[in-house]
Amino acid sequence: MSLINTLALWLTKGRRNGAVSGNHTFEDRAPSPSRESTPRSISATSSSFPRFRATAGDQLGSLAESAYARTRMKLLESFTPAQPVSDRRRFAGRLDTLTAIIRAIEEQRLHVVVYGERGLGKTSVMHVLTQAARDARYLVIYVSCGADSNFDEVFRTVAAHIPMLFHGAVGPTSPDVEKGKTLADTLPKSPISPRVASDILAKIVGTRVVVVLDEFDRSASDAFRQNVAELIKNLSDRLVRVQLVIAGVAGNLTELLEHIPSIQRNIFALQVPWMSAAEIHQLIHNGGTLAGLTFDKDAGDAIVFAAHGSPYLATLLCHHAGLSALDKTRTRVNKSDVLASIGIAVLEFQGRIPARVRTLIKTYVDQQKMPYLGMVAGASLLSNGAFRKVDLLESTVSSNIPGPLEDVLAELIKAELLVETTVKDARLYRFSEDGIAPYLWLLSRESALRDAISPQPSATPRLSFSQEKIQS
Numbered sequence: 001m002s003l004i005n006t007l008a009l010w011l012t013k014g015r016r017n018g019a020v021s022g023n024h025t026f027e028d029r030a031p032s033p034s035r036e037s038t039p040r041s042i043s044a045t046s047s048s049f050p051r052f053r054a055t056a057g058d059q060l061g062s063l064a065e066s067a068y069a070r071t072r073m074k075l076l077e078s079f080t081p082a083q084p085v086s087d088r089r090r091f092a093g094r095l096d097t098l099t100a101i102i103r104a105i106e107e108q109r110l111h112v113v114v115y116g117e118r119g120l121g122k123t124s125v126m127h128v129l130t131q132a133a134r135d136a137r138y139l140v141i142y143v144s145c146g147a148d149s150n151f152d153e154v155f156r157t158v159a160a161h162i163p164m165l166f167h168g169a170v171g172p173t174s175p176d177v178e179k180g181k182t183l184a185d186t187l188p189k190s191p192i193s194p195r196v197a198s199d200i201l202a203k204i205v206g207t208r209v210v211v212v213l214d215e216f217d218r219s220a221s222d223a224f225r226q227n228v229a230e231l232i233k234n235l236s237d238r239l240v241r242v243q244l245v246i247a248g249v250a251g252n253l254t255e256l257l258e259h260i261p262s263i264q265r266n267i268f269a270l271q272v273p274w275m276s277a278a279e280i281h282q283l284i285h286n287g288g289t290l291a292g293l294t295f296d297k298d299a300g301d302a303i304v305f306a307a308h309g310s311p312y313l314a315t316l317l318c319h320h321a322g323l324s325a326l327d328k329t330r331t332r333v334n335k336s337d338v339l340a341s342i343g344i345a346v347l348e349f350q351g352r353i354p355a356r357v358r359t360l361i362k363t364y365v366d367q368q369k370m371p372y373l374g375m376v377a378g379a380s381l382l383s384n385g386a387f388r389k390v391d392l393l394e395s396t397v398s399s400n401i402p403g404p405l406e407d408v409l410a411e412l413i414k415a416e417l418l419v420e421t422t423v424k425d426a427r428l429y430r431f432s433e434d435g436i437a438p439y440l441w442l443l444s445r446e447s448a449l450r451d452a453i454s455p456q457p458s459a460t461p462r463l464s465f466s467q468e469k470i471q472s
């Protein structure tokens with residue numbers, strides 16, 4: 001039957017059904033046997049055709065008013081891989097990090113620089129820190145920097161959030177305070193320099209101000225970083241009641257703030273660590289409890305195994321594993337849901353890497369090189385991108401790098417997937433594209449977990465990446 005005939009039959013039959021019942025929805029109509037045998041892509045019934053499950057106002061559709069649909073909605077709010085956490089009930093671990101930052105701000109009156117890889121949870125830490133500081137009556141101004149951030153614009157934004165009430169030379173009953181004016185109203189029209197900014201901030205009395213500059217690495221402007229460094233110096237020299245907390249992606253501190261030598265004494269720098277296994281378990285438990293889902297023990301272990309200490313990967317896998325369970329009308333998430341979630345995540349990462357790289361990786365997978373590729377990817381992730389050969393030893397039981405691993409390393413360099421550089425006499429390796437390491441890592445976790453469920457005879461020795469480093 002041609003597509004047009006099938007469609008005509010389908011429509012007339014639908015209309016007839018509708019005329020009889022009056023209230024019937026499209027989904028009430030069972031597909032005819034002939035339609036069932038038609039390929040899915042041609043005659044998707046309205047129940048199988050992709051659709052939104054809830055309205056934009058978060059109202060569940062009449063078809064979806066089941067406990068599972070409500071759990072699904074909660075799940076989407078409980079594991080948000082694309083958004084940072086700001087709800088303390090969801091925030092897992094990081095107590096040492098938060099304590100250290102709070103001490104530096106409160107006891108040492110230092111400025112703080114928080115750095116680490118993308119997805120490690122810096123913005124989430126900034127959100128929770130902001131709440132804690134606000135609870136202590138600090139005036140906190142949160143700025144998310146962009147590629148075109150410049151000092152003048154950022155400082156004007158900050159000043160616009162500081163009420164005139166805190167200006168030392170202005171009385172509490174002054175008309176400026178009553179009119180709701182801010183320090184931004186006192187700024188000159190000309191571009192603001194760090195000197196002018198610190199002069200204005202020095203006038204603050206009656207409160208303490210914390211300025212969070214998140215995503216600092218996004219700014220492409222050297223002048224912006226230089227000016228912020230200079231502002232930190234000026235503020236520290238004058239004991240001003242304003243402290244900066246800077247967060248950004250960087251392998252090391254100098255990468256984030258090039259002009260750091262001049263202000264080293266005035267800042268507390270902290271690299272956000274990878275999460276421990278216990279912290280990842282807590283993340284799973286927190287989100288699961290809020291969503292009304294239970295993760296089986298081995299499902300939780302599999303997520304810890306695959307997340308590699310990354311709260312981003314853990315959240316992504318929990319999100320997909322939860323959906324996989326709910327699709328099967330379960331609120332218990334099991335290991336097979338986690339395997340399915342890794343498969344989906346692999347596809348997501350695959351879409352972010354060039355076709356040439358994908359083809360090469362497929363060849364390596366066919367050649368059974370996955371365990372070694374996983375080790376290289378694991379070393380890269382744990383070393384924030386640039387790793388040394390000795391970092392590969394973490395994944396082996398021997399004190400020498402096994403021959404096949406050396407071969408894979410050489411092959412990756414030859415294929416220009418890995419770039420070799422020498423920094424201060426140390427030989428470093430880095431993947432040529434950002435997405436390669438997490439992609440390879442998840443692929444290797446997927447095959448290791450599948451192997452664990454149904455072992456395949458393989459010529460390649462089973463070597464698994466040590467979890468010790470992230471469990472400590």
Ligand SMILES: Nc1ncnc2c1ncn2[C@@H]1O[C@H](COP(=O)(O)OP(=O)(O)O)[C@@H](O)[C@H]1O
Nearest residue numbers: 080081084091092119120121122123124311312
């Ligand atoms: N402490 C945490 N508890 C629970 N989830 C977290 C935590 N830290 C980060 N996440 C999750 O990890 C992902 C990345 O977090 P984010 O704060 O945006 O990282 P970064 O700013 O370092 O890129 C987000 O999905 C967030 O929900």
Ligand SMILES: [Mg+2]
Nearest residue numbers: 122123124215
């Ligand atoms: Mg961030």
